[in-house]
Amino acid sequence: MVNAMVEINNYSVQLGKFKLNQINLNIGEKxxxxxxxxxxxxxxxxLESVAGFYRKFSGKVMIQGIPVIDVPLExxxxxxxxxxxGLFPHMTVFDNITYGLKIRKIDKGVQKERVDKMAEILSIGHILKQYPGTLSGGERQRTALARALILNPQLLLMDEPFSSLDPATKENMYDQINKIHDIFGCTILFVTHDFNEAQRMANRIGIMVNGELKAIRKSTDLFERCQDEEINQFLGSNYERSVHE
Ligand SMILES: Nc1ncnc2c1ncn2[C@@H]1O[C@H](COP(=O)(O)OP(=O)(O)O)[C@@H](O)[C@H]1O
Ligand SMILES: [Mg+2]
Incomplete structure (x- = not known):
């Protein structure tokens, strides 16, 4: 593998009755x-563990070789x-997007420049003055992406990013994400319950069952049968579909 962007070693976290158990995963740059x-x-x-939101855990999460919790949030x-x-409902799209720049006291002119660039990439120039409540699902999604990308992050985390979108909007967003990936050169980690989406978007796919990362596969080999019945069962109906297609 090329340099690792994310390295997770024997990471466990207990939350009430739920345990994320002994996760090991390396994700390469880009x-x-x-x-x-x-x-x-x-x-x-x-995802929240990778972002370093939990304090009580065992094992390690490193981003570019540094434990994520050692780096201040900002x-x-x-x-x-x-x-x-998670858009702020009382702020316009423009203010939502620039929030991270404002709290870092970035110059107003630079803020505007960056938003203009982002608006062009994500085609949201026409909605900058609107409030989230007035947006379509796809526009909300693009606003959330613009807000996440405005600081040019090296790592983009997305939690079921397409699940609330209709099929046509989803297709459009898949293309947008690929475009973003090309332009920003960031590493992307996203989670989903949609097999098709995972295969469509990712190079590799991790299969999560009851708090454990059971397998890591190339997207093209997702439905391969294996010795682990839990995995076979999880892939079950989709496996049947893929062999009959
Ligand atoms: N802070 C918490 N305290 C107690 N239980 C939690 C907490 N956060 C998540 N859980 C539980 O952990 C399990 C996994 O949650 P989650 O990661 O949200 O699942 P998924 O995103 O795959 O649907 C769930 O049963 C959830 O109720
Ligand atoms: Mg979830």
Whole structure:
């Protein structure tokens, strides 16, 4: 593998009854990696762990060789797109996007320049003055992406980023993400319960079952049968479909 952007070694975290158990995963620079799992399997907890949101854990999460929790929050250089997009409802699209720049006291002119560039890339120039409540799902998604990317992060984390979008908007967003990946050269880690989406977007896919990363596969080999019945079962109906197609 080329240089690792993310290295997770024997990482475990206990949250109530749930345990994210002994995760080991390396993600290369500029890789697009998907974690695939059912609801409740621990995908969000894994993403939040990579972002360094938890304090009580065992093992390690390193970003470019440095433990993520050793880096102050504002210097982590990680973009996070939340499942429900997490936009601030009382702020315009422009203010949502520039939030991270404002708290870092970046010059107003530079803020405007950066937003203009982002608006062009994500085609959101026409909605900058609107409030999140007035946007379509796709526009909300693009706003959330712009906000996550405005600081030019080396790592982009996305939690089920396409799950609330209709099929046509999803297709459009897949293209947008690829474009973003090309332009920004960032590493992307996203989680999803959608097999098709994982295969479509990622180079490699991790299979998460009950808090464990059971397997890591190339997207093209996702449905290969193996000795582990839990994995076979998880891939089950999709496996049948893929061999009959
Ligand atoms: N802070 C917490 N305290 C207790 N349990 C939690 C906490 N966060 C998540 N969980 C539990 O951990 C499990 C995995 O959650 P999550 O990562 O959100 O799953 P997924 O994103 O795959 O649907 C769930 O059962 C959830 O209720
Ligand atoms: Mg989740």
């Amino acid at each position: 890789e697009i990696f998907a974690v695939l799992g059912r609801t409740g399997s621990g995908k969000t907890v894994l 210097k982590r250089n990680i973009g996070f797109v939340y499942q429900d997009f």
